Amino acid sequence: MTHDLDEALLLGDRIGLLRPGGRPLESVTSPVTRREQLTDGSARRELLARFGSPAERDDLSGRDGPASPPPSAAGRDELEDHTRTKSDEPGRHHGAAPDAPAAAGSAGAASTRREALTITGSLALLAAPVVGSLLSTGDRTATAATPARPEAALRIGYLPITDAAPLLLAHDSGQFGRRGITTPAPVLYRGWAPLVEALQGGNVDLVHLLMPLAIQLRYDAKVPVKVLAWNHANGSALTVAKDVGRVEDLAGTKVAVPAWFSVHNVVLQKLLRKAGIKPVLDSAPSARDRTAQLVVIPPADMPTALQSGSISGYIVAEPFCAAAEVLGIGKILRFTGDVWKDHACCVTVVREQLVRDQPDVALRATEAIIAAQLAIRGDREGSARRLSEGRYLPQPLPALQRTFAARPDPAYLSSGAIRHPEWDSRRIDFQPHPYPGYTGELVRAMKETVVDANVTWLEDLDPAEVHGDLVATDISAAALDAAGGLTAFGATRVRTEVIEP
Secondary structure, eight states: OOSOHHHHHHHOSEEEEOOSTTOOOEEEEOSSOHHHHTTOOHHHHHHHHHHSOHHHHHTHHHHHOSOOOOOOHHHHHHHHHHHHHHHTSOOOOTTSOOSSGGGGTOOSTTOOHHHHHHHHOGGGGOOOSSOSGGGTTOOOTTSTTSOOOOTTBOOEEEOSSGGGHHHHHHHHTTHHHHTTOBOOOOEEOSSHHHHHHHHHHTSOSEEEEEHHHHHHHHHTSOOOEEEEEEOOEEOEEEEEOTTOOSGGGGTTSEEEESOSSSHHHHHHHHHHHHTTOEEESSSOOOTTTTEEEEEEOOGGGHHHHHHHTSOSEEEEETTHHHHHHHHTSOEEEEEGGGTBTTOBOEEEEEEHHHHHHOHHHHHHHHHHHHHHHHHHHHOHHHHHHHHHHTTSOOSOHHHHHHHHOSSOOTHHHHHTSOSOGGGOOOSEEOOOOOOHHHHHHHHHHHHTSOOSSOOHHHHTOOHHHHHHHHBOHHHHHHHHHHTTOGGGGTOOSOOOOOBOO
16 A cells, blocks of 8 residues: 555556545556556556646646656666765664664655665565465575675674674774774664565674574575574563462463574473463463463564563563563563573574675674673663663663663562573573574474464474584684683583573
């Protein structure tokens, strides 16, 4: 649906006009290809002649001018060069979220929504909450639409959550620049599907992704991605309405997750099963049958849904959980890091092409992220303030300060949100080493997690083989060694996964 005639011509093979008063739909078939529509006015004139007002029809020749012949081969090349130039403009400022992934590729002062659609294609309009068949077309990073740019230039895409902090603060503090990597202003996306589409299409190069989503992309959707490092540890919680006192109270209610392939969904279902509750996806929840219905909601919409009563709780990354506390609309029932000790949630992801063709750039980018992680650990309060003052994250500063606090509030111990104080886990922590044991355990957990998607690909996936294939282990290890090794993060090279719902 659009009021922009040229946009309709760009996207549509058939264009219909809706008129008031119950009059029948009128339509016209576009006589030219979409690319030719950018330079040929015949289809536009036909539409105006048939559907325009009398004044528009009378003024048609004056506004549109004489018909132009279809573009020559040289003209088509020039048009493609124009498209590439537009797509190489910096992304929208981090303080303003794009309405759709198309906005990531063209956000200069003279650009329009139509130009953005030209660059990224109509598929980018799809922002479904589940990434599945949408991405099954394979990798498109080597197509002609991928913008050319300097060797050491990386564009960052992110969601407005604290998981993105290392990428954002590495950019803000100049860590990338010190290593010869240019990073335009990071581009904010409102959901996981648009961010994945932007990465797959080449509109961004460096992102943080849910690790289960990275696994699904590589082995189900066949998108060749590589994990460079963990972005953080913990950093999520199960947030519920104030009248929910324990996990058992979620029976007969709806609970939101940010994506089916997420550690949030994995941990939530572990908690539900421990409480004797069966998760269901396509049927109404029942207190009598001890079921809870899981629904996918973009993180930014979760607090509103909780406040309206349409869900009883949500499990998601910070600071959306802290924001519910600060705004007085919900409370923390359980921290995910208190269920799965120091688990990864988001990881730093790039297209495999970067690791293969420019390993030195990938290494320097990983070093910059690790340096930012160390800086965050050294100044948690300052990091929270910078994310707020720099307009990277739109949530209230008090919510960021709660998330980055060095020590947990003792009230969480009495409420039961923290049941394992002996773990000494932070609400969110930062360390880059991708533990192989975690990857294997995550794959096993994904196999027992209910999702609204075809998971036959998961059945034959060997947990022991995923880590070496998915993670750029050589780059990760070299970058960590350059920063002083895991001792700089107070961690050891080997660990045992601890999961206690």
